[in-house]
Amino acid sequence: MINLTDIHQTFNRGKANEVKALTGINLDINKGEFVVIVGSNGSGKSTLLNMITGSILPGQGIINIDGENVTKLPDYERSQWIARVFQNPLSGTASDLSILDNFRLAALRTKPKGLNIGINNTFIEVVKSRIAILGMGLENKLYQPMGTLSGGQRQALTLLMSVMDDCKILLLDEPTAALDPRSADIVMRTADQLIKDFSLTAILITHHLKDAFIYGNRIIQMAEGKIIRDIAGNDKAELKQTDLFEWFA
Ligand SMILES: Nc1ncnc2c1ncn2[C@@H]1O[C@H](COP(=O)(O)OP(=O)(O)OP(=O)(O)O)[C@@H](O)[C@H]1O
Numbered sequence: 001m002i003n004l005t006d007i008h009q010t011f012n013r014g015k016a017n018e019v020k021a022l023t024g025i026n027l028d029i030n031k032g033e034f035v036v037i038v039g040s041n042g043s044g045k046s047t048l049l050n051m052i053t054g055s056i057l058p059g060q061g062i063i064n065i066d067g068e069n070v071t072k073l074p075d076y077e078r079s080q081w082i083a084r085v086f087q088n089p090l091s092g093t094a095s096d097l098s099i100l101d102n103f104r105l106a107a108l109r110t111k112p113k114g115l116n117i118g119i120n121n122t123f124i125e126v127v128k129s130r131i132a133i134l135g136m137g138l139e140n141k142l143y144q145p146m147g148t149l150s151g152g153q154r155q156a157l158t159l160l161m162s163v164m165d166d167c168k169i170l171l172l173d174e175p176t177a178a179l180d181p182r183s184a185d186i187v188m189r190t191a192d193q194l195i196k197d198f199s200l201t202a203i204l205i206t207h208h209l210k211d212a213f214i215y216g217n218r219i220i221q222m223a224e225g226k227i228i229r230d231i232a233g234n235d236k237a238e239l240k241q242t243d244l245f246e247w248f249a
Pocket residue numbers: 011012019020021039040041042043044045046047048
């Protein structure tokens with residue numbers, strides 16, 4: 001589903017502040033895999049996600065998504081496959097619009113320009129039933145502006161919105177970093193459920209080793225722009241939480 005071949009990325013090349021952010025990344029992620037990426041600050045995790053979304057084009061290497069060479073495609077042309085949830089709950093939603101209008105926009109995200117989706121009863125029922133999964137009572141606040149909700153509520157809705165438009169790949173870039181423990185737990189459990197229900201291919205970046213232990217069927221550790229561990233399937237299931245702590249000792 002996602003294939004990265006010999007990806008290199010150097011920022012500020014030739015200057016005193018040159019940074020080799022990625023140095024020869026080779027990574028194949030199969031359809032339906034849920035990959036968790038851990039690594040110290042500055043190890044290249046976000047740069048790797050930016051390569052996949054196309055918000056940064058690689059200095060060297062090849063990127064394929066769904067069998068198509070997308071190496072030179074900018075992010076807006078890759079959005080047909082990819083939805084991304086950021087750390088900041090404010091970045092995924094429009095504050096002034098209602099919950100329902102945000103969902104309408106989300107459903108249009110990958111559709112051709114000019115297409116319109118009316119808010120009819122069928123659409124409202126679909127949105128209500130999706131939101132009810134959260135158990136936050138937000139299905140009764142469809143006409144409330146998004147800006148009046150808490151960070152946790154917005155992040156949970158951002159996740160739901162990401163599956164309104166048939167995206168295939170969900171990228172979660174520290175989605176719970178700004179949330180209290182209870183909201184973080186709801187957001188992570190919702191993400192896990194959506195990934196399973198919609199058979200999504202997913203990547204989660206997290207500094208929470210407990211989440212890295214609980215979620216996903218493959219775990220990758222990055223250091224200094226490289227993948228230094230890649231553990232999948234039964235081997236991941238057999239890891240102990242203490243093993244992960246030892247990786248960072
Ligand atoms: N646009 C940029 N310009 C210059 N340097 C950058 C840029 N983006 C990232 N870097 C540098 O590249 C390196 C990798 O950064 P990246 O954000 O990918 O790390 P990370 O593993 O996601 O870190 P964190 O856990 O702190 O979010 C860092 O040294 C960072 O300062």
